[in-house]
Amino acid sequence: MAGGEVLRQNLPEKLEESPSGANELHVLAVDDSLVDRKVIERLLKISSCKVTVVESGTRALQYLGLDGDKKSSIGFDSVKVNLIMTDYSMPGMTGYDLLKKIKESSVFREIPVVIMSSENILTRIDRCLEEGAEDFLLKPVKLSDVRRLKDFIMKGEVKEGEKRCCKRSRSEDCSPSPMTHPCDSSLLSSLSSSSVLSPLSPSTLSSKKSRL
Amino acid sequence: MDVVTQMQRQLIQYTSSLFQEGFLDDQFNQLQQLQDESNPEFVVEVVTLFFEDAERLLNELSKSLQVEQESIDFRRVDAHVHQLKGSSSSIGAQRVQRVCIAFRNFCEQQNVEGCLKSLQEIKQEYSLVKTKLETLFKMEKQLFAARGSISR
Numbered sequence: 001m002a003g004g005e006v007l008r009q010n011l012p013e014k015l016e017e018s019p020s021g022a023n024e025l026h027v028l029a030v031d032d033s034l035v036d037r038k039v040i041e042r043l044l045k046i047s048s049c050k051v052t053v054v055e056s057g058t059r060a061l062q063y064l065g066l067d068g069d070k071k072s073s074i075g076f077d078s079v080k081v082n083l084i085m086t087d088y089s090m091p092g093m094t095g096y097d098l099l100k101k102i103k104e105s106s107v108f109r110e111i112p113v114v115i116m117s118s119e120n121i122l123t124r125i126d127r128c129l130e131e132g133a134e135d136f137l138l139k140p141v142k143l144s145d146v147r148r149l150k151d152f153i154m155k156g157e158v159k160e161g162e163k164r165c166c167k168r169s170r171s172e173d174c175s176p177s178p179m180t181h182p183c184d185s186s187l188l189s190s191l192s193s194s195s196v197l198s199p200l201s202p203s204t205l206s207s208k209k210s211r212l
Numbered sequence: 213m214d215v216v217t218q219m220q221r222q223l224i225q226y227t228s229s230l231f232q233e234g235f236l237d238d239q240f241n242q243l244q245q246l247q248d249e250s251n252p253e254f255v256v257e258v259v260t261l262f263f264e265d266a267e268r269l270l271n272e273l274s275k276s277l278q279v280e281q282e283s284i285d286f287r288r289v290d291a292h293v294h295q296l297k298g299s300s301s302s303i304g305a306q307r308v309q310r311v312c313i314a315f316r317n318f319c320e321q322q323n324v325e326g327c328l329k330s331l332q333e334i335k336q337e338y339s340l341v342k343t344k345l346e347t348l349f350k351m352e353k354q355l356f357a358a359r360g361s362i363s364r
Contacts, residue, residue, distance in 0.1 A: 035261045035299040042246045042254060089294065118298050140239050140302045143246070 025150060025157075026050040030060045030086035030098065031116070036139070040085065040116075043146045052081075057093030057101075060086070066105055081111055083153050085137075088117035088124065096128060103132045112153055116141055216362060219355045226351060235341050240304030256349055262303045266338055269296045273331055281324050289327060290319040296334070307337045 027049045029040045037053045044051040054060050061067045064079055084102065086095040095115050103109045112134035117124065125136045135152075137145050230236045240255075247254040269292050276289045297312035311333045318326030 033265070033295065033298055033302070035258060035265055035302050038258050038261055039243070039246075039302055042251065046246055046248075091291075118294075118301060139298065140242070140304075142242055 024048065024050050025082045025153060026052070026080055027083045027085060028060060028063065028081045029053045030055075030057060030084070030090070030095065032056060032087060032090040036087065040141060043141060043143055046143070047146050047150055049146075049150065056090060057086070057095070057098035060084070060098055061093075061101060064102075064105075064108055066101060066108065081108075082157060083134075083149070084111055084113045085149075086113065086115060087139075088115050088128070089119075096131065099128060099131050099133055112156065114149060216355070216358050219351070219358055223348075223351045223355055226348060230344055230348065234306050235344055237304045237306040239301065243303060259303055259345055259349075262299050262305070263342060265299050266296060266308075266342075269293075270331075270335060270338065273334075277324075277327060277331060284322075284324060284327075286319045286322050286327075290316055293319060293330075305338075305341050308334060308341055311337050 025048075027044050029037065029044065029051060031037045031040060031053070032055055037055065041051050041053050052063065054063060058067070064081065084098075086098050088095040095117075099113050099115065102111065102113055109132075113132070114135045114137060115128045115133050116137045116139050118139040120138055128136055135149065137149075231240075243255050243258060272292050273289060273296075276285060276292065293312050293315045297309055297316070300306075300308040300312060311330055315327065315330035315334065318330055
């Protein structure tokens, strides 16, 4: 497993290259409602994202290769997902359960997970954020939500590439990657307030709530 | 040309009335924003999925409530209503969504009469919004056809 992790960190940018060469966000959307799947797929496509839509948490794990099949658990060259958006209330595995499984995975825990719910329940929101959810969206999800999310994730992806470069340069030789950015101490401190990698502190939680 | 303008006006007025009477809310506008030349039938497609989903759920609800009162599975009923609330909200069917909210409260209270009343209301509201949306789509289609025949 350690070998797989080192290999993963040495990979170039996670952004999916579309045939045209432009960097495209690949989003995995999970929802048990047919109507909502159709809407979220369209919202994401119109926002120039590559979309994979599945109907359950189980299917999502299968897609990611996290369903216990040892062969696919080191999935560094199979599936590249930049964001997971999941409904909260689903039969069987809830969005919360899925979130937990993803955060438990050494391979996928860094992927931002956004929870969508029709119910504005504060304890639910807190639970999800505490478990590492990037954001909590109230349904019905709007185009403005997706755009805001996309901008945020795109910025995060660029910063992640830079942060990985900094991490490597501290502990081992930094081999040149296709997109090498100069590392900046101010960049690192601003990174600690984004939730993608750092554990959630009370201040991060309150800044999330204010965004809601 | 006159005919087309008239049809356009009627369509605008009709659509407007649906919003005014609360049948539709802003989410319907959101859906229209997602429609373009590459996806010209998007709204009709989503609404059609909603119709199918709603009819399935209304059937399930009727079945779940037709049993002996003591054996009503309120959790199951609530789960169905929750789904219907979700999909109606996703297309902007505001009045249906509102009845779903009331319905869920009755489920929570395990109030059989309330549930039965809500079910009737939902069926009515669903039937109304379905008719109205079908009319709307028909008007759009006719307008589109009329425009098309003129530009030739």
